[in-house]
Amino acid sequence: MSYTSRVIADVEQRCASEPVFIQACKEVLETLQPFLDANPKYEANAILERIVEPERIVQFRVSWTTDKGELKVNRGYRVQYNSALGPYKGGLRFHPSVNLGILKFLGFEQIFKNALSGLSIGGAKGGSDFDPKGRSDAEIMRFCQAFMTKLVPFIGMRTDVPAGDIGVGGREIGYLYGAYKHLTNRYEGVLTGKNLLFGGSLARTEATGYGCVYFAENMLASRGLDFKDKVCTVSGAGNVAIYCCEKLHQLGAKPVTVSDSTGMVYDADGIDVAVLRQVKEVEHARLTRYVELRPSAKYTPATDYAAGRHAVWDVPCFAAFPCATQNEISGEDAKALLANGCQCVCEGANMPSTPEAIALYLENGILYGPAKAANAGGVSVSQLEMAQNASMVHWTFEEVDRQLHNIMKNIYTRAATTAKEFGDPNNLLMGANVSAFREVADAMIAQGMY
Numbered sequence: 001m002s003y004t005s006r007v008i009a010d011v012e013q014r015c016a017s018e019p020v021f022i023q024a025c026k027e028v029l030e031t032l033q034p035f036l037d038a039n040p041k042y043e044a045n046a047i048l049e050r051i052v053e054p055e056r057i058v059q060f061r062v063s064w065t066t067d068k069g070e071l072k073v074n075r076g077y078r079v080q081y082n083s084a085l086g087p088y089k090g091g092l093r094f095h096p097s098v099n100l101g102i103l104k105f106l107g108f109e110q111i112f113k114n115a116l117s118g119l120s121i122g123g124a125k126g127g128s129d130f131d132p133k134g135r136s137d138a139e140i141m142r143f144c145q146a147f148m149t150k151l152v153p154f155i156g157m158r159t160d161v162p163a164g165d166i167g168v169g170g171r172e173i174g175y176l177y178g179a180y181k182h183l184t185n186r187y188e189g190v191l192t193g194k195n196l197l198f199g200g201s202l203a204r205t206e207a208t209g210y211g212c213v214y215f216a217e218n219m220l221a222s223r224g225l226d227f228k229d230k231v232c233t234v235s236g237a238g239n240v241a242i243y244c245c246e247k248l249h250q251l252g253a254k255p256v257t258v259s260d261s262t263g264m265v266y267d268a269d270g271i272d273v274a275v276l277r278q279v280k281e282v283e284h285a286r287l288t289r290y291v292e293l294r295p296s297a298k299y300t301p302a303t304d305y306a307a308g309r310h311a312v313w314d315v316p317c318f319a320a321f322p323c324a325t326q327n328e329i330s331g332e333d334a335k336a337l338l339a340n341g342c343q344c345v346c347e348g349a350n351m352p353s354t355p356e357a358i359a360l361y362l363e364n365g366i367l368y369g370p371a372k373a374a375n376a377g378g379v380s381v382s383q384l385e386m387a388q389n390a391s392m393v394h395w396t397f398e399e400v401d402r403q404l405h406n407i408m409k410n411i412y413t414r415a416a417t418t419a420k421e422f423g424d425p426n427n428l429l430m431g432a433n434v435s436a437f438r439e440v441a442d443a444m445i446a447q448g449m450y
Contacts, residue, residue: 002033003033003036003043003048004029004030004032004033004036004048007025007029007048007049007052008022008025008026008029008030010049011025011052015101015104017101018100018101018104018105019101020101020102020105020326020327020351021101021102021104021105021108023105023327023351023355024104024105024108024109024351025052025108026355027351027355027358027429027433028108028112028433028437029048029052031427031429031430031433031434032048032433032434032437034422035422035434035437035438036048041445042441042445045441045444045445045449047441047444047445050444051082051111051437051440051441051444052108054079054080054081054082054104054107055080055081055082055083056079056080056154057077057078057079057080057100058077058078058079058080058126058151058154059075059076059077059100060075060076060077060150060151061073061074061075061076061150062074062075062076062128062130062143062146062147062150063146064139064142064143064145064146065142066139067136067138067139074128074129074130074143075098075128075129076126076127076128076147076150076151077098077100077103077126077127077128078124078125078126078151078154078155078160078162079100079103079104079106079107079124079125079126080107080122080124080154080160081104081107081108081110081111081122081123081124081125082111082122082123082440082444083122084122084440084443084444084447085114085115085120085121085122085439085440085443086114086119086120086121086122087120087121087122087156087157087158087159087160087161088121088122088123088124088159088160088161089110089114089121089122089123089124089160089161089162089163089379089382089383090106090107090110090114090123090124090125090126090162090163090379091106091125091126091127091162091163091164091165091168092125092126092127092128092162092163092164092165092168092172092176093106093125093126093127093128093165093166093167093168094127094128094130094131094132094166094167094168094172095127095129095131095166095167096129096131097129098127098128098129099129103125103126103127104125105326105350105351106125106165106350107123107124107125108123109123109350109351109371109372110123110124110125110379111123111436111440112372112432112433112436112437112440113371113372113373113375113376113379113436114376114379115435115436115437115439115440116372116373116376116411116414116415116432116435116436117376117379117380117383117407117411118407118410118411118414119380119383119407120383121161121379121383124160124162125165126151126162127165127167127168128143128147130143130147130167131167132167132172133167137171140171140172140175141175144172144175144176144179145175145178145179147176147179148176148179148180148183149179149183152179152180152183152184155180155190156188156190157188157189157190157386157389157390161189161190161191161192161382161386162176162190162191162192163191163192163193163378163379163382164193166238166325168193169193169239170193170194170195170205173191173192173193173194173195174194174195174198176191177190177191177194177198187199188389189385189386189388189389189390192204192382192383192385192386193205193382193385194385196394199385199388199389200385201381201382201384201385201388201394201395201400202394202395202396202397202400203381203397203400203401203404204378204381204382204385204400205239205243206239206243206246206247206401207243207377207378207380207381207382207400207404208239208240208243208348208375208377208378209239209240209241209242209243209244209245209246209247209323209348209377210243210244210246210247210377210401210404211374211375211376211377211378211380211381211404211407211408212240212244212321212323212346212347212348212369212374212375212377213227213244213247213248213251213321213346214247214377214404214405214408214409215346215369215373215374215377215408215411215412216319216321216344216346216367216369216374217251218408218409218412218413219344219346219367219369219412219428220319220344220367222367222416223367225343226251226252227248227251227252227253227319228251228252228253229252229253229254230252230253230254230318230319231253231254231256231316231317231318232248232253232254232255232256232317232318232319232320232321233255233256233257233312233313233315233317233319233320233321234248234255234257234258234271234312234320234321234323234348235257235258235259235264235310235312235313235321235322235323235324235328235349235352236258236259236260236322236323236324236325236348236349237258237259237260237276237279237280237287238280238323238324240323240348240349240375240378241258241259241321241323241324241348242258242273242276242277242280242281244321244323244348245258245271245273245276246273248321249270249273253318253319254270255270255271255321256268256270256271256315256317257271257312257315258271258276258287258290259287259310259311259312259324260286260287260324261302262286262287262288262301262302263287263288263299263300263301263302263303263304263311264287264299264300264302264310264311264312265287265290265291265297265298265299265300266297266298266299266300266315267294267296267297267298268296269296272294275290275293275294276290278293279293287299309330309332309333310328310329310330310333313329313333313334313336313337314336314340315340316340316341317337317340317341317342318341318342318343318344319342319343319344319345319346320337320342320344320345320346321345321346321347321348322345322347322348322349322352322353323348323349323352324349324352325349325350325352326349326350326351326352327351327352327353327354328349328352328353329345329352329353329354329357330354330356330357331354331356331357331359331360333357334353334356334357334360334361335360338360338364338366342366343366343367344366344367344368344369345361345366345367345368345369346367346368346369346374347369347370347371347374347375348371348374348375349371349375350371350375351371352371358370358429362426362427362429365426368428368429369428370415370428370429370432370433372432372433372436373411373412373415373428373432376407376408376411377404377407377408380404380407380408381400381403381404384400384403384404411432412428414431414432414435415428415431415432415435416428416431417431417435418430418431418432418434418435419431422434
């Protein structure tokens with residue numbers, strides 16, 4: 001049995017109740033065996049056994065009160081996965097689906113995503129099963145204050161710098177930062193995604209969506225293609241999807257779909273980003289509101305579609321951008337994409353394609369931008385925010401966007417060069433995994449047995 005097979009079998013046995021974490025481990029480890037065969041030092045230093053285990057997991061109770069004075073209790077977590085390259089860095093997610101297995105999967109992915117950025121940051125993830133939907137601003141503030149009270153001993157600008165994720169936007173980051181400052185009496189860059197009034201960075205909101213499109217732009221250029229007049233499909237309706245659509249428009253493409261958990265919008269004239277921002281960022285409404293404001297658009301409820309399928313991926317497109325959540329493209333969805341002429345899939349969400357879907361992308365030779373490479377723009381600009389905080393300066397939007405563009409180009413180049421080095425030039429998943437793993441593993445070896 002190979003080294004990777006032994007470690008995967010051990011993970012499957014010990015973490016049997018954490019299927020998405022097992023999936024994430026297999027996705028990385030199964031691509032590494034040729035590299036590990038050529039470099040026995042990694043097995044000799046038990047790097048795989050060490051890298052699949054978080055350095056620290058913190059779990060805590062979060063007690064807070066509703067506007068009616070009712071006491072509520074949620075679970076809070078911080079998975080500090082790997083600090084070989086720098087302080088822990090990764091988002092906080094507030095969503096009912098949050099559990100330890102989900103956060104271990106996200107934290108494990110974050111190690112390699114952060115390594116690919118070329119910036120000095122380790123990997124982490126955290127959050128709570130608290131659901132901010134339907135809660136008042138005052139309730140969300142009290143929850144965030146209670147959450148930070150428990151988290152504060154474990155974070156710091158040189159230790160662990162959380163950011164936002166699903167359910168944690170600018171409002172929540174503001175409340176969390178206010179609580180941190182109150183508890184520590186320190187004004188420092190301990191959270192990223194902050195308001196511009198207190199240390200935030202221009203272009204941070206746009207960064208993941210923009211970065212995903214920049215990565216796809218580099219993939220297309222490798223085949224002499226571009227986005228001009230191309231129809232694209234996008235899933236999700238949060239920051240990543242909104243600004244993916246915006247950048248696609250800027251590059252001459254026409255994004256025609258967005259979605260949320262209740263359904264999908266198809267707008268043949270192209271998604272109107274101004275209307276989408278009004279619906280999601282101002283009104284905090286469902287996508288049915290988009291159709292009210294854009295009568296030419298069509299809404300398809302999720303309940304109208306077969307289980308395990310997603311209406312977005314049945315829309316003919318040149319390129320697809322899954323920007324919602326994990327495992328949103330099944331093998332059947334991937335078959336539909338390919339049948340409809342899709343030539344490029346670039347992942348804005350974390351692990352949005354199932355293993356069956358990824359296998360189909362690679363077998364059919366379409367351009368595939370894996371999440372850990374393609375959606376690294378957000379964390380990269382978070383690190384740029386840390387740099388600005390450390391220097392007490394603010395860079396212009398254009399400067400941050402320029403650096404983001406260069407970072408995404410460098411990530412693509414790293415993945416493509418490594419894929420070519422190991423004899424599979426079209427496999428950016430393998431290239432990204434090997435490139436990131438090599439950097440983290442070498443740092444771990446150099447720092448000794450910890």
